[in-house]
Amino acid sequence: MAPINANDINDAKNFVPAKQVLPEVETDNGNGKASSKGYSYETLQETANFLLSRISEIPSIGVICGSGMGSLAEIIKEAVRIPYEDIPNFPVSTVEGHHGQLVFGNIGDVAVVAMQGRFHYYEGYPLWKCCLPVRVMKLIGVKTLIATNAAGGLNPTYKIGDVMIVRDHINMMGFAGNNPLHGPNDERFGPRFPPMSKAYNYEFRKIAKEVAQELNMENIIREGVYTCLGGPNFETVAELNMLKMVGVDAVGMSTVHEVITARHCDMNVFALSLITNECVTSYADDAGEANHEEVLDVGRMRQDILRKYVSVLIDRFSKIETNP
Numbered sequence: 451m452a453p454i455n456a457n458d459i460n461d462a463k464n465f466v467p468a469k470q471v472l473p474e475v476e477t478d479n480g481n482g483k484a485s486s487k488g489y490s491y492e493t494l495q496e497t498a499n500f501l502l503s504r505i506s507e508i509p510s511i512g513v514i515c516g517s518g519m520g521s522l523a524e525i526i527k528e529a530v531r532i533p534y535e536d537i538p539n540f541p542v543s544t545v546e547g548h549h550g551q552l553v554f555g556n557i558g559d560v561a562v563v564a565m566q567g568r569f570h571y572y573e574g575y576p577l578w579k580c581c582l583p584v585r586v587m588k589l590i591g592v593k594t595l596i597a598t599n600a601a602g603g604l605n606p607t608y609k610i611g612d613v614m615i616v617r618d619h620i621n622m623m624g625f626a627g628n629n630p631l632h633g634p635n636d637e638r639f640g641p642r643f644p645p646m647s648k649a650y651n652y653e654f655r656k657i658a659k660e661v662a663q664e665l666n667m668e669n670i671i672r673e674g675v676y677t678c679l680g681g682p683n684f685e686t687v688a689e690l691n692m693l694k695m696v697g698v699d700a701v702g703m704s705t706v707h708e709v710i711t712a713r714h715c716d717m718n719v720f721a722l723s724l725i726t727n728e729c730v731t732s733y734a735d736d737a738g739e740a741n742h743e744e745v746l747d748v749g750r751m752r753q754d755i756l757r758k759y760v761s762v763l764i765d766r767f768s769k770i771e772t773n774p
């Protein structure tokens with residue numbers, strides 16, 4: 451063993467624990483507005499009030515557009531578009547394929563708001579911040595959340611371009627204690643221990659399967675289990691094989707925390723995954739590799755059918771009374 455050297459001891463004395471030198475992703479800004487545990491109810495109310503002052507009709511349904519699926523918001527009529535950077539306390543989108551604005555208006559007779567661009571954990575936002583727009587939607591009066599995402603198909607029967615109705619999810623990041631509800635709970639949003647066994651509304655899923663038949667989409671519609679990983683790297687072969695073993699059908703980097711936040715504040719939830727690529731579960735030399743361009747291309751390829759499907763779903767969902 452090398453002898454202990456006096457310089458090493460002096461270096462050790464100067465050592466500053468990482469906690470003191472690394473900035474937190476989100477810190478208290480001194481006016482009590484931001485903290486690592488999330489914005490207060492009152493702060494989000496300010497954001498909601500700002501948005502309410504810009505619109506003439508309160509939306510009942512909120513849509514989150516997945517990667518490459520931003521064109522879903524283009525079916526909104528009498529659109530009022532508000533860029534994220536203009537909205538107090540909002541994060542900004544940094545990912546290609548995520549525009550970065552809220553679009554208010556009507557789809558058919560239904561007042562809606564769409565997020566053209568969502569926030570992901572890998573962008574550097576803590577999970578509570580990724581989900582901040584969901585709480586804001588709740589505060590402006592949205593009752594139902596429709597979350598869409600692009601996902602890798604892990605179920606071997608799935609094909610690129612299939613549309614998976616999400617029946618359930620596995621919160622992989624939650625297994626490691628990373629949850630959007632981590633931290634003090636404000637009962638005005640919801641309970642400390644919200645149940646998740648009925649996260650994806652049964653009635654909505656039933657309607658979605660019926661509508662798929664009406665629109666002759668039955669050959670591309672699936673129903674399955676989604677999981678979200680932190681990203682931004684796509685998964686290894688071993689990781690995907692593990693996820694397959696535990697019953698995951700589609701893999702992405704979003705949605706789960708949004709759904710948890712929405713259910714916490716008692717919103718009805720429906721989610722769709724567009725299968726944009728095949729998950730690579732073999733080490734074969736000729737097996738492809740996932741890439742974001744393919745994800746965006748498949749989103750574009752399916753934009754017409756998704757726009758039609760989502761607009762009919764919005765109409766049907768708006769007509770039923772559901773218990774979340």
Ligand SMILES: O=P(O)(O)O[C@H]1O[C@H](CO)[C@@H](O)[C@H]1O
Nearest residue numbers: 516517599600703704742745
């Ligand atoms: O979940 P959405 O936002 O649709 O995007 C998915 O596509 C991106 C990877 O191509 C990741 O952000 C993944 O989560």
